[in-house]
Amino acid sequence: MLEFINFYLLPGLVLGCIYTLGAIGVSLLFGIMRFAHFAHGDMMTLGAYLALAVVAVTGWPTITAIPLAMLGTAAAAIFIDRFAYRPFRASPTIIIVIASFGVALMVRSVIQIGWGLEIESYATGIQRPLIFFDSLRLSKNHIQILVSTVLLVTAMHYFLSRTKTGKAMRAMSDDPDLARITGIDTERVVTWTWIIGAGLAAAAGVFVGMDTQLNTFMGWNLLLPVFAAAILGGIGRPYGAIAGGMVIGLAEELSTYPWITDAPLLSPGYKTGVAFGIMIILLIWRPSGLFRGRVF
Amino acid sequence: MTLLEATGMTGGYGEMDILDSVHMSVDKGEIVSIIGPNGAGKSTAMKAIFGIVHLRQGRVIFDGDDITNAATQTQVQRGMAYVPQERNIFPNLSVHENLEMGAFSRNDDITASLDHVYELFPPLREKMRQPAGELSGGQRQMVAIGRALMVTPKLLMLDEPTAGLSPKFMAEIFDRIIAVNSTGIGILMVEQNARQALEISHRGYVLATGRNRFTDAGANLLANEEVTKSFLGG
Amino acid sequence: MEQTLFGIMMYFVAMFTIGGIYAIIVLGLNMHWGVSGLFNAGIAGFFAIGAYTTAILTTPTSPKHLGGFDLPVWLGMLGSMVTAGIVAYGVGRICLRLRADYLAIATIGIAEIFRLVLKNETWMTNGTRGITNVPRPFEDFATPWSQIAFLGVVILVVAATYFIVERALDAPWGRVMRAIRENDTAAEAAGKNVVRFRLQAFVFGAMFMGLGGAMTAHAFKFIGPEATEPLLTTFLVWVMLIIGGSGNNRGAILGAIVVWAIWSMTQLVTGFLPPDWAVRASLLRVFLVGLLLQVMLQNFSGGLIPEKSPKIGDRQKQTPAP
Numbered sequence A: 001m002l003e004f005i006n007f008y009l010l011p012g013l014v015l016g017c018i019y020t021l022g023a024i025g026v027s028l029l030f031g032i033m034r035f036a037h038f039a040h041g042d043m044m045t046l047g048a049y050l051a052l053a054v055v056a057v058t059g060w061p062t063i064t065a066i067p068l069a070m071l072g073t074a075a076a077a078i079f080i081d082r083f084a085y086r087p088f089r090a091s092p093t094i095i096i097v098i099a100s101f102g103v104a105l106m107v108r109s110v111i112q113i114g115w116g117l118e119i120e121s122y123a124t125g126i127q128r129p130l131i132f133f134d135s136l137r138l139s140k141n142h143i144q145i146l147v148s149t150v151l152l153v154t155a156m157h158y159f160l161s162r163t164k165t166g167k168a169m170r171a172m173s174d175d176p177d178l179a180r181i182t183g184i185d186t187e188r189v190v191t192w193t194w195i196i197g198a199g200l201a202a203a204a205g206v207f208v209g210m211d212t213q214l215n216t217f218m219g220w221n222l223l224l225p226v227f228a229a230a231i232l233g234g235i236g237r238p239y240g241a242i243a244g245g246m247v248i249g250l251a252e253e254l255s256t257y258p259w260i261t262d263a264p265l266l267s268p269g270y271k272t273g274v275a276f277g278i279m280i281i282l283l284i285w286r287p288s289g290l291f292r293g294r295v296f
Numbered sequence B: 001m002t003l004l005e006a007t008g009m010t011g012g013y014g015e016m017d018i019l020d021s022v023h024m025s026v027d028k029g030e031i032v033s034i035i036g037p038n039g040a041g042k043s044t045a046m047k048a049i050f051g052i053v054h055l056r057q058g059r060v061i062f063d064g065d066d067i068t069n070a071a072t073q074t075q076v077q078r079g080m081a082y083v084p085q086e087r088n089i090f091p092n093l094s095v096h097e098n099l100e101m102g103a104f105s106r107n108d109d110i111t112a113s114l115d116h117v118y119e120l121f122p123p124l125r126e127k128m129r130q131p132a133g134e135l136s137g138g139q140r141q142m143v144a145i146g147r148a149l150m151v152t153p154k155l156l157m158l159d160e161p162t163a164g165l166s167p168k169f170m171a172e173i174f175d176r177i178i179a180v181n182s183t184g185i186g187i188l189m190v191e192q193n194a195r196q197a198l199e200i201s202h203r204g205y206v207l208a209t210g211r212n213r214f215t216d217a218g219a220n221l222l223a224n225e226e227v228t229k230s231f232l233g234g
Numbered sequence C: 001m002e003q004t005l006f007g008i009m010m011y012f013v014a015m016f017t018i019g020g021i022y023a024i025i026v027l028g029l030n031m032h033w034g035v036s037g038l039f040n041a042g043i044a045g046f047f048a049i050g051a052y053t054t055a056i057l058t059t060p061t062s063p064k065h066l067g068g069f070d071l072p073v074w075l076g077m078l079g080s081m082v083t084a085g086i087v088a089y090g091v092g093r094i095c096l097r098l099r100a101d102y103l104a105i106a107t108i109g110i111a112e113i114f115r116l117v118l119k120n121e122t123w124m125t126n127g128t129r130g131i132t133n134v135p136r137p138f139e140d141f142a143t144p145w146s147q148i149a150f151l152g153v154v155i156l157v158v159a160a161t162y163f164i165v166e167r168a169l170d171a172p173w174g175r176v177m178r179a180i181r182e183n184d185t186a187a188e189a190a191g192k193n194v195v196r197f198r199l200q201a202f203v204f205g206a207m208f209m210g211l212g213g214a215m216t217a218h219a220f221k222f223i224g225p226e227a228t229e230p231l232l233t234t235f236l237v238w239v240m241l242i243i244g245g246s247g248n249n250r251g252a253i254l255g256a257i258v259v260w261a262i263w264s265m266t267q268l269v270t271g272f273l274p275p276d277w278a279v280r281a282s283l284l285r286v287f288l289v290g291l292l293l294q295v296m297l298q299n300f301s302g303g304l305i306p307e308k309s310p311k312i313g314d315r316q317k318q319t320p321a322p
């Protein structure tokens, strides 16, 4: 039982946090700009590497580098939006999707030029986990990730439900044409959507680096599970993305638990396939997601 | 005093013009109705005035400014509010949030305007925390008009505010429109319930196939045999 | 002097061979996107299926992977097209009713699942080590002639592919496809079975992607999971189509050759740089191709040879919804 909690459930929750933060951004961006942002994974990578730079320069603990990484990534996202996405606001959304495909590669190659192709990590040396109740092992990193995610999601909730810009974001997600007619400054809303989406993506990227290591393909590898989480939660619905992220994260980790026999239920080599599998089943069975997002 | 003066409006959605030199005007404190058969271009005319349908020719003057084909946001800031025929509320936002969104372009205190809207439409106060999408058709229409009033407009443009409503609700909405107008706000509305609309209107325009057909005082149009026969169903 | 000239000639032979193979795949993508408006972002998946199918069918028997069955190359290529077509049918049945960006996500997901299978099912594919000894037609010829003869094969296949897709597009089938792309509701109302037509186009295009994969396996005499990496296959093919002219088959071929020439010549340049710089320069190359795509999309959305009529640029300019 404890083995289950220590090696399957907790890692599943941590992965769920990472997917959640990515999926919220994908979902918000889809709701407001009506396109699937294929460069979102590479935004995560960018955040992770920005934090790496901050840690390298200042020597701060990784967790304190997150706000700066979020700011930097948000600034990059706004810059990219101006030059790569804004020219296509009146085009069919699929053109922006293609553009974001290219942006993903451009961001990745900039990161690779800047930091090289080697695997990096924030901290060297072994981190001893904290032991609770004799045998519940919780690493400091995992605690930090779980707590930070709760804080970030709470902040997002506050923003969306209490602030004028947050409400305008929800309004625009509901009906962009009516938002314009109402006199909502849609470009300002778009800017804020990037700030939040890219900021949360950056945090997720840093968490991945804290949990494992950094490499320049980490974001691409995260992109599909994040899309899967966003679709599961009903795309365009940031709150659904939380549930979607948790379900996908847990499903991936729990799929290798020896549920029936002594062997893992699914060979660990296919672990990353779980998210795609869920996503494809979902697309066939219920494309609007569990919480009725917008699809057609 | 002329509030709105649109002349020679010609334009449409693509290659083809829907509007053919349409003229329309609203004076300060006036209620003006646009009536006409389905597909006449009533909604299009309204959208053209608001600047979301491109005009190839013609001019729109609002409160002394030329606003032909101006950006939507500046229209709102100038004091024009527009309630579209369909999809005129944010269904996932609460009633209160819908009203707050109406005031997005304002930076002053909006509590007085909120109170005013809630007084005008008491049912909305009861439902203020409920998602607007869960309201009845009549209540949604109230949310939509309330949202537009939050702009503190000089001109309120309503596209079929009573469409699909029961006679009781229809009477209530018309009653509220008169109340709004009595505070000095000019009203331009498209209506299918043409008789009732003309009864409360100072003036009316009859539009058919994208052209002005009749223009007269509301009562005169109701008395005009040709209008009643062709456009008011006898 | 002789030597350099010979080297340069061999370089161009290799460049046109790979460029030609890309042209086949881009023609397939043009069938999906240019003609039918289907956003397939899982090109790598169909490519991989084609490459592995022919590798398994045509290699001599080996304990390291399934088969080989030692079949002639042309049968291998045919098998690749058939397998890719069958898989595309299955994928299309699932995904084609989704809106465009969902289709992109779903096809990427499916391509990634294929990649996982290729890596993990060692008994079938020899895992990450890949399949060696894939035969290449005319490989027994002396050095320049072997390569030149294979280039001949590639050119023939490109010509045949071009001929087939052009015929299909001139036929009533092609006109219906274009009508569906422009306005599927209207086509549906006119009594066309939109889903069936789309499925046909999807299978049709995927077969050429499989064929391109097969040709690649034969060209390199080897196929491994790295070759199916999304960057080189999916992305480069998309850039080729957009730059060449989406909707136009000659544009598709031109785009493939031009982009591949730029891509491989910049590789040549980076080859002369010191190793540390070479890596950076090759990364910069990816960046520049991304930038090229942006510039094309923003300024010349029709591509080098735009679609005849209606032009793609016009199709993209919809009236903003009121």
Ligand SMILES: Nc1ncnc2c1ncn2[C@@H]1O[C@H](COP(=O)(O)OP(=O)(O)OP(=O)(O)O)[C@@H](O)[C@H]1O
Residues within 6 Å of the ligand: B013, B014, B018, B036, B037, B038, B039, B040, B041, B042, B043, B044, B045, B085, C322
């Ligand atoms: N978004 C649009 N794109 C293209 N054509 C449109 C659009 N909206 C309306 N039309 C066309 O413009 C013409 C006028 O439409 P409009 O909506 O202005 O009519 P209306 O008088 O408001 O009719 P109704 O009483 O049915 O609301 C119609 O022929 C319609 O088909």
Ligand SMILES: [Mg+2]
Residues within 6 Å of the ligand: B042, B043, B044, B085, B159, B190
């Ligand atoms: Mg109308």
